[in-house]
Amino acid sequence: MRTIAAAPAGSRTYDLNFARWVYQNVDGGDRLSLCMQCGMCSGSCPIGTAMDHGPRKLFMMIRAGMKEAVLTSDTIWNCTQCYNCVVRCPRQIPVTNILQGLATVAVREGYAPEQPTAKFAKAFWFSVKHFGRTDERLVTAFFYFSFGLVEGIKRGLANLPIALRMIKAGRMHLGAPHRAKGAADLRAIIAKAEEIEKRERAQGAQQ
Amino acid sequence: MPGQAVESQVILVVGGGIAGITAAVEAAETGYDVVLLEKTASLGGRVAQLNRYFPKLCHPTCGLEINFQRLRGNARIKVFTMATLAGLSGARGRYKASVAVSPRHVNANCTACGDCAKASQTQVPNPFNYGMDKVSAAYLPHPMAYPMRYVVAPQVIGTPEADAIRAACKYGAIDLDEQPKTFELAVGAVIWAVGWQPYDAGKIQSYGYGRVANVITNVEMERLASPGGPTQGRIVRLSDGREAKRVALIQCAGSRDYNHLAYCSRICCLGSLKHAAYLREQYADAQVDIYYIDIRAHDKLESFYRKIKADPQVRFIKSKPASISAGENSDPILHGEDTLTRELYDRPYDLIVLATGMEPSAHGVTPALKLSTDDYGFVVPEIDEEAGIFAAGVAAGPLDVSMSVQSATAATLRAIRAVRTNGAAAHKGQA
Numbered sequence A: 001m002r003t004i005a006a007a008p009a010g011s012r013t014y015d016l017n018f019a020r021w022v023y024q025n026v027d028g029g030d031r032l033s034l035c036m037q038c039g040m041c042s043g044s045c046p047i048g049t050a051m052d053h054g055p056r057k058l059f060m061m062i063r064a065g066m067k068e069a070v071l072t073s074d075t076i077w078n079c080t081q082c083y084n085c086v087v088r089c090p091r092q093i094p095v096t097n098i099l100q101g102l103a104t105v106a107v108r109e110g111y112a113p114e115q116p117t118a119k120f121a122k123a124f125w126f127s128v129k130h131f132g133r134t135d136e137r138l139v140t141a142f143f144y145f146s147f148g149l150v151e152g153i154k155r156g157l158a159n160l161p162i163a164l165r166m167i168k169a170g171r172m173h174l175g176a177p178h179r180a181k182g183a184a185d186l187r188a189i190i191a192k193a194e195e196i197e198k199r200e201r202a203q204g205a206q207q
Numbered sequence B: 001m002p003g004q005a006v007e008s009q010v011i012l013v014v015g016g017g018i019a020g021i022t023a024a025v026e027a028a029e030t031g032y033d034v035v036l037l038e039k040t041a042s043l044g045g046r047v048a049q050l051n052r053y054f055p056k057l058c059h060p061t062c063g064l065e066i067n068f069q070r071l072r073g074n075a076r077i078k079v080f081t082m083a084t085l086a087g088l089s090g091a092r093g094r095y096k097a098s099v100a101v102s103p104r105h106v107n108a109n110c111t112a113c114g115d116c117a118k119a120s121q122t123q124v125p126n127p128f129n130y131g132m133d134k135v136s137a138a139y140l141p142h143p144m145a146y147p148m149r150y151v152v153a154p155q156v157i158g159t160p161e162a163d164a165i166r167a168a169c170k171y172g173a174i175d176l177d178e179q180p181k182t183f184e185l186a187v188g189a190v191i192w193a194v195g196w197q198p199y200d201a202g203k204i205q206s207y208g209y210g211r212v213a214n215v216i217t218n219v220e221m222e223r224l225a226s227p228g229g230p231t232q233g234r235i236v237r238l239s240d241g242r243e244a245k246r247v248a249l250i251q252c253a254g255s256r257d258y259n260h261l262a263y264c265s266r267i268c269c270l271g272s273l274k275h276a277a278y279l280r281e282q283y284a285d286a287q288v289d290i291y292y293i294d295i296r297a298h299d300k301l302e303s304f305y306r307k308i309k310a311d312p313q314v315r316f317i318k319s320k321p322a323s324i325s326a327g328e329n330s331d332p333i334l335h336g337e338d339t340l341t342r343e344l345y346d347r348p349y350d351l352i353v354l355a356t357g358m359e360p361s362a363h364g365v366t367p368a369l370k371l372s373t374d375d376y377g378f379v380v381p382e383i384d385e386e387a388g389i390f391a392a393g394v395a396a397g398p399l400d401v402s403m404s405v406q407s408a409t410a411a412t413l414r415a416i417r418a419v420r421t422n423g424a425a426a427h428k429g430q431a
């Protein structure tokens, strides 16, 4: 049976078990060993300058076992999933999937508390999980207030004019959030998935 | 190989590049009859299209000329140009080969005087220079052509211009009525030496070949640097004739890449080092940047790499560039990541040269004979030993000239063993 083990503890700066763990546990990670450090991915990234390391260097850091540095890197969060690197990678490594998989690990293991993209993903997930769709106000409010009460109010006020114009244009509505049809079924499906994940992780921890 | 009667000891060599020529000459000088088929109008293959050879930078015409001499003087070798193998039936020692010949429209009376070319107005793309310039419809394939004989391009056949070309010939060498023909040959063994073709750089979409000005390939660079090339050897930009002094050479353009050629062509690193040498020889102030994943200068060729590396005007940048875009003044701009510094660069150049790899010509054109190929389309050299079919040169794998010659000699030895009547039993059993 599949298990989801926690990544090896980052007690050392270099822990080779981390590389092995990524190969085995992150979606697409098994192809990481094929990386030849050519730089095609980082060079092709349209927002490459907005990344601390870029995928190529991040992959080398994984191999070097730099768990802490990898899971706190902004590279995994700033990826816009345009797939430019994936189509060009000479080794057909699913770069995007790997970055996404690492982001999931970073959240699960508490490495990304201040990552704005992580906060946004949580807000997005909250809305989808409860209503079956995204509600602009809910996602925005959840996101803004995840930075704290004062920061939340500040950001909210700063964007008020945009919100008013959106309401006027009929792009944002007032009243309760819309619900998708069968939102309750969706919730049940998600609950089941979460239960399975929890079980697999508990088993993984025992191993 | 007992039990198989050898009815013909003729060795058929398909492909008249350096590998095929070597095989033909070696077999004939050992005392066997050889038929050599070459698809184009002249022997020499891709080697004839190189400016110089690495590592000593001597002229390929020299090596070819020696082989043409050996060929010319040997009555055992029959050469057919504009000819290819259309079919093969039978078994080792008794094959029927059918040979298809396209019309050249010029017979053996030709003295290569060039009067026909003067009578021709139509210009056709010059295949010898990869279409970078044009030649008259009546043309000599190249100055070193073997046989030294003109060709009339099919484009003008049936026009009044063709009649004028015929009328201009004082030797009655022009035959406008020549038709494609096929004939059969009895042969005992086959050496498959059809070589390679450059990988189509247009398929590497983000490099903009064919779309962005002044992005060329390594084979085009060989012609640009050659005195017989479209610019008489001056390395300039085809867009505006400006001297190409700031030049980027891109390694592994479509090689070692699962989206293109998954293998390493082995010679492109040395090819580009050679191109750096061409540029530095021509321009004292040239700045050459070589972009690489890792430099593969195999065996003895390491010293050539060291020599070029010692030149401060040749930079080595460890990076597989991501893309090329069009910049101002027709300067192509190279984008990518320097993997040693993590610098993201956008650098304009006068000229960018893509070091594309060698793709087996056998790819998809293999006729009746069922050749065993590896994952990349190269013919596995030994596998058809029982059948008496052998591969030589780049048809068998990405090799440089010296390795192609070695592989041709090896294939010749195998072919001789396959058609030998007296010692056939010794072939497998005691060898």
Ligand SMILES: Cc1cc2nc3c(=O)[nH]c(=O)nc-3n(C[C@H](O)[C@H](O)[C@H](O)COP(=O)(O)OP(=O)(O)OC[C@H]3O[C@@H](n4cnc5c(N)ncnc54)[C@H](O)[C@@H]3O)c2cc1C
Pocket: B014, B015, B016, B017, B018, B019, B020, B037, B038, B039, B040, B043, B044, B045, B046, B047, B050, B052, B053, B054, B055, B083, B084, B085, B193, B194, B195, B196, B197, B218, B219, B222, B267, B271, B274, B356, B357, B358, B361, B365, B392, B393, B394, B395, B399, B400, B401, B402, B404
């Ligand atoms: C840019 C570049 C630079 C290079 N520089 C060097 C160098 O400096 N030194 C070096 O050692 N090597 C160099 N090489 C490698 C060299 O070109 C090859 O090793 C050499 O061409 C191999 O010779 P060949 O006879 O196997 O193949 P080819 O040269 O390809 O010859 C094959 C011949 O077969 C013919 N043919 C094809 N199909 C058929 C058919 N169906 N029927 C009949 N005939 C057919 C072709 O027309 C051709 O004449 C370079 C390669 C590249 C790409």
